[in-house]
Amino acid sequence: MSSQAPNQARVIPLRPGTARPVSERPATQPAAQPEGREPLWRDLVGDVLRRERLAQERTLKDVADAARISMPYLSEVERGRKEASSEVLAAAAQALGLGLGDLLSLAQGELARRPRHSGRARTPYNGMCLAA
Helix, strand or coil: CCCCCCCCCCCCCCCCCCCCCHHHCCCCCCCCCCCCCCCCHHHHHHHHHHHHHHHCCCCHHHHHHHHCCCHHHHHHHHCCCCCCCHHHHHHHHHHCCCCHHHHHHHHHHHHHHCCCCCCCCCCCCCCCCCCC
C-alpha cells in the first residue's frame, strides 16, 4: 500500500528539465534531449522551421505574417513548445517556400541523423497510470 495520503498523487514528469533553457542555447542548436530519450516530433519540426527561416534571413514577424499565424505562436512552434496542427505547419512551410511534404521530410531526416537509443528509460511501475 502507498504511504501517500488519499486523494494525492505522485507526479512523474514526462520530460525532466535536464536540457539548457532555450534562452541559453544558440538559435541554430537543436534542443538537447535527456539521455535515453527519443526526440519529440514537435522539437524536430520546430528545429527545421527555425533553421529554414534563419537560412533565408527572415524574421519571425515576416514568416508569421506570410503564414497568417501569430508571431508568438510561430515562436512557440519553432521552440517545440506547441504541437502545431497540419494546417499551421502547411502555412508556415508555404511561407518559407516549402511544401508540407518537404517540411516533414526534412524533419524525418533530422530524426534519422540523431543517435538511436538502444533502450527506453525505465520508471518503476507502481500499479497506477494517470493521463490527462
